[in-house]
Amino acid sequence: MVKILMAFLIGGLICLLGQLIMDLTPFSVTPTHILVAVVIGGAFVSAFGWYQPLIDIGGAGATIPLSGFGHSLAQGAISGAEKNGLLGAIGGGMEATAVGVVGAVVLGYLMALIFNPQG
Amino acid sequence: MADLKKEIEDSLQQYKEAEYQELIQQLRPKPPVVKNALAAFAVGGFICAFAQAINNVIIQTGLPQKEAGTVVVIIMIFLGALLTGLGVYDNIGKFSGAGSIIPITGFANAIVSSAMEWKREGYLFGVAAKMFTIAGPVLVYGILSSVVIGIVYYFLK
Numbered sequence: 126m127v128k129i130l131m132a133f134l135i136g137g138l139i140c141l142l143g144q145l146i147m148d149l150t151p152f153s154v155t156p157t158h159i160l161v162a163v164v165i166g167g168a169f170v171s172a173f174g175w176y177q178p179l180i181d182i183g184g185a186g187a188t189i190p191l192s193g194f195g196h197s198l199a200q201g202a203i204s205g206a207e208k209n210g211l212l213g214a215i216g217g218g219m220e221a222t223a224v225g226v227v228g229a230v231v232l233g234y235l236m237a238l239i240f241n242p243q244g
Numbered sequence: 245m246a247d248l249k250k251e252i253e254d255s256l257q258q259y260k261e262a263e264y265q266e267l268i269q270q271l272r273p274k275p276p277v278v279k280n281a282l283a284a285f286a287v288g289g290f291i292c293a294f295a296q297a298i299n300n301v302i303i304q305t306g307l308p309q310k311e312a313g314t315v316v317v318i319i320m321i322f323l324g325a326l327l328t329g330l331g332v333y334d335n336i337g338k339f340s341g342a343g344s345i346i347p348i349t350g351f352a353n354a355i356v357s358s359a360m361e362w363k364r365e366g367y368l369f370g371v372a373a374k375m376f377t378i379a380g381p382v383l384v385y386g387i388l389s390s391v392v393i394g395i396v397y398y399f400l401k
Contacts, residue, residue, distance in 0.1 A: 129296045136292025136347065137285040143342035144284035148275040156345045156354065157378045161385045163346055168389035172397070185296035188313055189320060190288070190346045191382070198386050202394030206401070214398040218390025225348070228318045229379065232325045233355035237371050240329030242360045 128184050135183025139163075139190045160191055167195025172203070197222045280341055287336060287343030295320050295347075317348055324349030328356040354378035 143163060147154045167190075170176045176196040179187040187193055198218035205217020219226070295316050302312040324347075327333040333353045337344040344350050359375035376383075 128300065129293045132296035133289035133293035136295075137289025137343075140288025140343040140346045141281050141285040143288075143346045144281050145277070147342055148277045148280055156350070157381055159342060159345055160351065160354070160378065160382045164382055164386045165389050168386065168393060172393045183292075185299050185313075185316060186289070186292040188317070189292045189295045189348050191348060191351055192346075194348065194351075194382075195386060195389065198390035199393045202390040203397050206394050206398040211395070211398055214394030215391055217394055218387060222386075224314050225317050225321070226383065228321050229325075229348075229352055229355055230375075232318075232322050233352060233359060233375055233379075234371065236325040236329040236356045237359035237363065237375065240331075240356075240360060241363065242357075243331035243334075 131182055132184045132186035132189075135179060135186030136190055137186070139187070139192060163191045164195040164198075167192025168199040169195075171196035171199040194222060194225065197225070283340045284343035287340035288347060289343075291320075291344070291347040291349055320348050321352045324352030325356045328353045329360070333357075351379060351382065 143159050146162070147159060167176060170192070176187065176192070176199075180193070180196070188196070198221065201221025202214055202218040205213030205215075205220065207213070209217075298319055299312055299316045302315055303309065307315065324333060327336075327349070333344065333349070334357065337350075337353070344353070355375045355378070358377040359371045362370040362374035364370060365374070
């Protein structure tokens with residue numbers, strides 16, 4: 126139960142931060158801008174080793190926001206570099222996130238086949 | 245003479261446009277920052293709490309945390325895609341903004357909604373091409389970041 130509460134707090138805070146960036150910047154920030162910024166931000170925060178503590182505290186609150194995807198990409202690249210050198214550094218990020226990316230493409234495609242837009 | 249007339253007309257047009265833009269800036273409603281932030285916090289937090297609850301259940305089956313995390317991500321992508329197909333997710337998104345965009349369910353929502361919308365363009369240039377309208381940039385910059393981090397790490401370690 127504590128874990129669920131902490132996931133709520135951390136996940137909520139990440140989304141709140143994103144919303145503030147959307148509302149308080151003068152130029153128009155689209156969902157695409159936000160998603161790209163969150164992934165890049167998550168990846169570089171993770172590269173400095175600052176994202177893992179957030180996961181230790183918030184669990185799914187830190188892995189479910191797309192910054193968690195950035196974290197997996199960064200950590201995949203780092204452990205790839207450790208194990209397989211330069212080739213691992215290049216492919217490690219994709220390797221670590223492959224299941225999620227494939228899942229999104231396959232499930233997204235299937236749902237788009239089944240359903241039609243409303244209204 | 246004709247040149248001068250055209251020049252005057254052009255500058256008048258420019259002036260009108262500038263005036264119009266200024267008017268738009270004044271009349272455009274300021275976003276309700278506090279309300280939006282709270283809605284994003286509540287909805288984003290709820291989605292993550294829900295994912296954590298699923299995670300807790302999966303852990304009970306004896307799956308290690310790393311694999312359980314991956315399974316949770318897949319389940320959340322499935323739910324995000326399904327709710328988008330049913331037309332529910334976009335209604336949540338209307339008032340929660342970043343709260344429904346930033347979680348992985350929002351990523352699934354972006355894929356399904358643009359793929360669905362462009363279905364009439366066919367399965368090649370419609371569904372398959374347009375499903376990456378938002379997901380494409382995310383993957384491109386995510387992969388670029390990961391490669392930069394990996395290579396820098398390789399040379400610095």
